[in-house]
Amino acid sequence: MTTADRDGFDEFVAARSAALSRTAYLLTGDHHLAQDLLQAALMQAVKHWRRIHTSPEAYVRRAMYHQNISWWRRRRITETSLLSYDGAVPAPDTDLRLTLDQALARLTPKQRTVLVLRFYEDLTEVETARALGLSTSTVKSTTRQSLARLRTLAPELAELIGADA
Template identity: 50%
Template sequence: MDAASEAGFREFVESRSGVLFRTALLLSGGDRGAAEDLLQNALIKAAGRWHRIDEPEAYVRQVLYRQQISRWRLRWLSRERVVAEPPEPGGATAGGDPAHDAELRVVMARALRRLTTRQRTMLVLRYYEDLPEAEVAALLGCSVGTVRSTTRRSLDKLRAVSPELASLTLRPPRTPEPVREEQLSEVKP
């Protein structure tokens, strides 16, 4: 790798590793060690092909997904028990209650750990990464129907194993109320 490529790779790692680590953490079910391994291996593969990669973040994400699928298929993770808690990012969501947001993250992390790796991966790709079903199917090497049925069963299981999620609703960010005409007339220049 020449100096310019190395500088570009370092800049990419510094700017995007936090976001990529959160994705790896979700894919690994909250296991920090496994998430670090996933991300490190993906970055090593990216470094080896850096000069040929057009979209580095998309490439690294695809490597993360495929590595997690390989681990799932080999049942490597079934021998370990996940005990690590995912880190809480600083601050609350826009306009939300910090205590509510923290409680929601804790409950969701526990609920996701109760799913199988395949179920968790489907939910992360569909809802956290917001990928369309066809793209998830292409990444996981299965049909769109499999993505739909697995996602539906995963959500059903998530609701069954964590009924406390029903009491914690996602709150949309606060939007300002529209200004009424009579309010405008009260303002004097």
């Protein structure tokens, strides 16, 4: 890797790591796993920097999605304890955020990932399907099932989720 390539990579990481870290947390539900997920994706990105330097964020996000899928296939699903929070200053909607975090933690990793891509990353159904290697109909049905499960797990989120979403 040339010095210019290294500088470009370092600039990318400095500029986008906070946003990528938030997505990684939403995908995993765990701060430590999120750090590992982002680190793994960035390791892949640095190896392919010459090829991806024009759109590295898309590459890193896709790498995170795929790595997260690989992880769910290899490990048993466990709930994340609220004790894993790092003590950050709570946001004004702390109760709502904690309720949502608890409900998301009880979804399957696939359901959680689809919801993160659709509603946090604001990807279309087609883009989500492409990113996860699923069919569009699978994304649609998983989204519908996930939202129904959230309504059951946390009825207080009904206004946030919407009645017909």
